[in-house]
Amino acid sequence: MTMAARTESFGRRVRRLRAPGAPWIRVACYASSIVLLLGAWQALGRSFGVLFVPFTTTMSRLREMLYDGPLLSALAVSGKLYGVTLGISIVVGVSVGLVLARMKLIAAAIEPYIYVLYATPTISLVPFVSVMFGFEFWSRVLVAVLISIFPILLGTLEGARSIPRQHLDVAAIFGSSEGQLWRDVILPYVTPYAMTGIKQSIALSMVGTLVAEFFLNPDGVAAVLLQGTTTIDSAWVLAVTVLVAAIAVVLVGIGELIERYLVRWRHTAVG
Amino acid sequence: MAPIVAGAFLLGIWELYVRTRLPDFVATPSGIIMAIPSTVTSASFWSDALASLGSIVEGVAFGTVAGILIGVAMGRVREVNWFLSTYIRALYALPLIALVPIVILWVGYQPAARLTIVVISAFLPVAVTTADGTRAIPKEYLDVGRMFGAKAHHVWFGIALPTALPHIVAGIELGFARGITNAIAVEVLASIQGMGMSVFEKSAQLNENASLVYVLALAIFAVGIRSLMIRARHWLAPWYSG
Numbered sequence: 129m130t131m132a133a134r135t136e137s138f139g140r141r142v143r144r145l146r147a148p149g150a151p152w153i154r155v156a157c158y159a160s161s162i163v164l165l166l167g168a169w170q171a172l173g174r175s176f177g178v179l180f181v182p183f184t185t186t187m188s189r190l191r192e193m194l195y196d197g198p199l200l201s202a203l204a205v206s207g208k209l210y211g212v213t214l215g216i217s218i219v220v221g222v223s224v225g226l227v228l229a230r231m232k233l234i235a236a237a238i239e240p241y242i243y244v245l246y247a248t249p250t251i252s253l254v255p256f257v258s259v260m261f262g263f264e265f266w267s268r269v270l271v272a273v274l275i276s277i278f279p280i281l282l283g284t285l286e287g288a289r290s291i292p293r294q295h296l297d298v299a300a301i302f303g304s305s306e307g308q309l310w311r312d313v314i315l316p317y318v319t320p321y322a323m324t325g326i327k328q329s330i331a332l333s334m335v336g337t338l339v340a341e342f343f344l345n346p347d348g349v350a351a352v353l354l355q356g357t358t359t360i361d362s363a364w365v366l367a368v369t370v371l372v373a374a375i376a377v378v379l380v381g382i383g384e385l386i387e388r389y390l391v392r393w394r395h396t397a398v399g
Numbered sequence: 400m401a402p403i404v405a406g407a408f409l410l411g412i413w414e415l416y417v418r419t420r421l422p423d424f425v426a427t428p429s430g431i432i433m434a435i436p437s438t439v440t441s442a443s444f445w446s447d448a449l450a451s452l453g454s455i456v457e458g459v460a461f462g463t464v465a466g467i468l469i470g471v472a473m474g475r476v477r478e479v480n481w482f483l484s485t486y487i488r489a490l491y492a493l494p495l496i497a498l499v500p501i502v503i504l505w506v507g508y509q510p511a512a513r514l515t516i517v518v519i520s521a522f523l524p525v526a527v528t529t530a531d532g533t534r535a536i537p538k539e540y541l542d543v544g545r546m547f548g549a550k551a552h553h554v555w556f557g558i559a560l561p562t563a564l565p566h567i568v569a570g571i572e573l574g575f576a577r578g579i580t581n582a583i584a585v586e587v588l589a590s591i592q593g594m595g596m597s598v599f600e601k602s603a604q605l606n607e608n609a610s611l612v613y614v615l616a617l618a619i620f621a622v623g624i625r626s627l628m629i630r631a632r633h634w635l636a637p638w639y640s641g
Contacts, residue, residue, distance in 0.1 A: 157481035165486065179505060237405035247625050248618040249579045252595060255602030255610055259425055335494040342496065343587065354588070357500040365501045372497040373489055380492040
């Protein structure tokens, strides 16, 4: 340890410290990044005043708003819209995707329009939707579903189209009924494709919920955010934003876990 | 042939439904077509388009450059990834529209707020896709590079970046899609003049047909960007077919 360590070049020492078996660097990186961010937030917050409040102020405001503020009931309102949106996106997206894969003529006829609708920024359709269908709950659901459904629909369609001919032939040779064909061949094959779409829609349904709430008569979490903006209460807005971010991270994480669980056989089959 | 028949059928249903069931001011396909000349020749249409689309293109350009630089660093240097990934990935998961109120509060009720949101909207997907793309380069590429004596900057910009190009283009495409949506959101929430604002304004003035001409223009822009990105990928990474 004596001679070797002393003559070791700087670069080599860095490389040795960075060796794959050195988990302390990872821990140090995560820890220092969190400490630095919170420290910077706290320090900047103290010097900026009204527009940028310190971390501790934000957190205590968040607690205040959760215990006796508008936040809990707003979360319930938004949560309901989110749940309905995601549920409808999954059910309608998967079934329309499967139907389109089996009905080639209809698919050829409306597919271009699906892509155009997908590319159109849905937020710009909000005034039109409100004129046609009003500002109430199902109007919001429509806007949110239009934002979140397409990855599921197009993913399922792609999956159902790419089922290898041989799979269907084997099922036919063994005399599968239509029900068995769906249960044992089509659905298992399509699941990973649909799940990739569902994972995206778990995040997009949040976007849809917020867009619907911001722009069709403010409601739910979006209304709480706007209230903070109009009263120029930055602690208020920051607190809600941090909470929304935390919820988003959890939901996206759940989506990834479900995907990994549902398509576990795919990884083992390929890798 | 089938798409044209289906399109005519759908438009026909829309036209009939509005004419028989809804008040006059609701947009119909024929009304939108009639409104195109007067809307498109008005000066405000072009100043709106220049303001919105200009700031979207500018914001995505800034966000892309920053995203590529940070992304390559995250992809190639473990420590940078560990240091930044918590925040980048948390922000990436967050619906950015939730950031609009705080950005308006900080930047103010002015066009700079729109630009800020678009920059963030493009930065995050580009950073994430670049990081993923430059991390997952095949070992053989690195071995060949090392054999020819590649330095770190050769590996970063000569091997990792070109390998990650298809991912990066996908990130830029996502950045545009999110940028357009969020730019409209800022315009409406902060009353900044632009195409998104006009869509809502015209509708509030019961000028539904003109409002939908703006929507149509936004859709054409979005579809155009999308096909441009597909073409860019074929051109930049002809070997890639995913």
